[in-house]
Amino acid sequence: MTLDLKGTNVRELPSEIFKLQRLRYLLVYKSEFISEPPIFKVFGFYGLVGIGSLVNLQELFFIDVNQGGVVVKEMGRLSKLRRVGILGLRREDGPELCSSIEKMRNLRWLSVESLEEKVLDVQYLSSPPPLLQTIELIGKLEKFPNWISLLHNLKKILLMGCTSREDPLEVLQALPNLTELKLNGAYDGDELCFRAGGFQTLKILHLSKFKRLNLVRVEEGAMPHLEELNIFECKMLEKVRFLQQDFSFRQPIIRLPYKDMYLRCRNFKIPTARKVLEPEEDKYKKTSKEYREASEPNDLGFYGQVGIGSLVNLQELFFIEVNEGGVVVKELGRLSKLRRVGISGLRREDGPELCSSIEKMRNLRWLSVESLEKKVLDVQYLSSPPPLLQRIELIGKLEKFPKWISLLHNLKKIYLEGCTSREDPLEVLQALPNLKELKLDGAYDGDELCFKTGGFQTLNILSLSKFERLKLVRVEEGAMPHLEKLTITECKMLEKVPLGIECHANLKFFYFKDMPNEFMTALNPSIQLGHYWRLVNWRDRHLKGHSVE
Known part of the structure; x- marks a missing residue:
């Protein structure tokens, strides 16, 4: 039995819900975009005394537990839970929540957010659920939870706003099955070092909102299977050091020593910006792939340079600034494997050349083009647009509307x-x-x-x-x-x-x-x-x- 109230304004449930003893999925939450600061805020329902009677629950999203420790204690009775999202955790209820989580031996997915982004005190698990595959911890961590190192099945972890002085990599680097790591303001130090032999299975690394971080070092043998590196809003970070070689974020193209790897950078000291409508979808409904596809405000790109066409295995390229000349635009036509591309700073005179290049990208699914200083965007010259295109963003003045869009039956x-x-x-x-x-x-x-x-x-x-x-x-x-x-x-x-x-x-x-x-x-x-x-x-x-x- 399922009770699905996602996307509604429901915050309180009647006590009669406890009569639903066969209830397995209780989904009551809503996501809203908050402009200051620009984030998604998730609202759940207020936890009720008696929640522990729903012993057949397997999924519970999102329960707000800021009303007191009794609800937190009762959650320990929900031993069949596989996925749970918890909001509004008070500091003093942290030990009780840890005790409850230890009893959830079937748990695969755990999300915990502290009350008003205050201290998140969840260090008291001595025997965490052994099947956990995904963890999200949102709040300030005074002490990093060492029990995470015991989670040999863990595949994904998100740490947001933790601002711990302890380097999280020390605990995480030996996890044998970790494939995705997202650290959002999760460390207050000035250096991160990925040590030799660490993160042997990691494929996706996301670093964002590190206020004091000025250097990232990657030693030889670390992260050998890394495919994607995302770095956003690290205002003090100007370079990444791979294998004793520095890669500055002021360079036009950042080449990293991994096959087919791509790097996406946003909100660095690169003087170009593009504005995109804020994503309004509920992030908890998305797959990890869809979440990465969501556009974000104030994306910043890099200056394209001659030679970009040599990266023939690129599948995603975001965002390349092409206002330096038509040679770079022409070379883009060599990137025939591209599936998603974002282009900014297009000059009017380079429009025909860009159209010619786009026609060669037969695998393209997503295309974003912005004109230089939002002047004339001249992209009407495609006679055979990529047939698989599903998403288009055109930003700039169109003197003539592109008729080729009518040919995109998959759009x-x-x-x-x-x-x-x-x-x-x-x-x-x-x-x-x-x-x-x-x-x-x-x-x-x-x-x-x-x-x-x-x-x-x-x-x-x-x-x-x-x-x-x-x-x-x-x-x-x-x-x-x-x-x-x-x-x-x-x-x-x-x-x-x-x-x-x-x-x-x-x-x-x-x-x-x-x-x-x-x-x-x-x-x-x-x-x-x-x-x-x-x-x-x-x-x-x-x-x-x-x-x-």
Whole structure:
């Protein structure tokens, strides 16, 4: 038996739930994007005294235990749990939680977050669940949990905000099956050293938000199977030392001594930036691959240089700045194995050459192109675009809308920003047979958008923002029959809800922000005006605004 309330605002459960003795999966949580600081925040349900009576539970997400230690103690009765997510752990309840976790001998997946990112005191496990494969610890660790070294089946670990003075690598390096390690602000030192013989099975390494880190050293024999290295927001880090060779983040191309390995860097001292819409999906619904695919704000790239075409085994390349000249753009055509690529700083005159290069990338699934300083983006010259493309991002002014997009029968997501074209993009996009998500950010300079009958038959998510002259949106009968989520922001001339949208039975949520007063009061005269996000639960026809700052 399953009780699935993911994505809802439910925070409290009735005591009658304890009658569901056959309940195996209890999933009650919601993820929201918080702008300051820019993170996803997960909200669960308040734990109730009596939770321990649900002895058949196998999955429990996410239980907020900040009400007291009785709930934490009762969790020890849930011996059949395989996956559990715990929020709001108070420091004083840490020993009791450790005692409860020791009784969960079938546990595979454990996530624990401290109350308000305070001290996370979970060092008291003497006999941790032997089958644990994934661990997430979110909070400040005064002492690193040495029991993690006993987890011989552990494959993935995420440490966030721990800021421990103890080097976590000392405990983690000998784990025999660890394949993925994510450290987010998890160490307060100035150096990390991956020692010879350590991390023999590691494939993915993610380092982010280390405030004082200025050097990463990798000794010979460490991480021999590493395939992916991600380094984000380490403001003091200027180089990585592999095998006594330094790789500076000021270099145009960073070549690492591992076959087919790629490096992604964000938020370094590299003077180029691109803006991407914040990811709104729930990270706990994603596979690890999908989570890595989520776009993040303020991505920073590297300067492309002549010779990039020699890296013929590249499958992912993010983000390459090509404003130095057309030779680099031409060489990109040699990277025929690319599946995902992000390109920034494209000059207008290099548009035809880039189109020629893209046509040679027959395995491409994801394409992101941004013009230099958001000037004209001239990418209309593809006659045979990559047939497997599933996602496109075009950022810049389009004088002529690319008709080749209509040929992409596998396209699922498209994002257009700042295009300000006089051509209605819907004419090209409406017949795409697999399009699920459409985000238009200042992508049209007209005063009306019309979603015509029969168009966008598979669309689930629509976002319209920053249309300066848009006054009217019409939705004809039969258009977008599967639309579930609609977002409209910063359309200063739009004073009415899209005409015809009220007939959409599948529409669940309608988000809006920074809209004219007439637009907001038309939904509900009692809505408090302001520059906040508002949410309307459209399915239940509760047309009242809820601040989701």
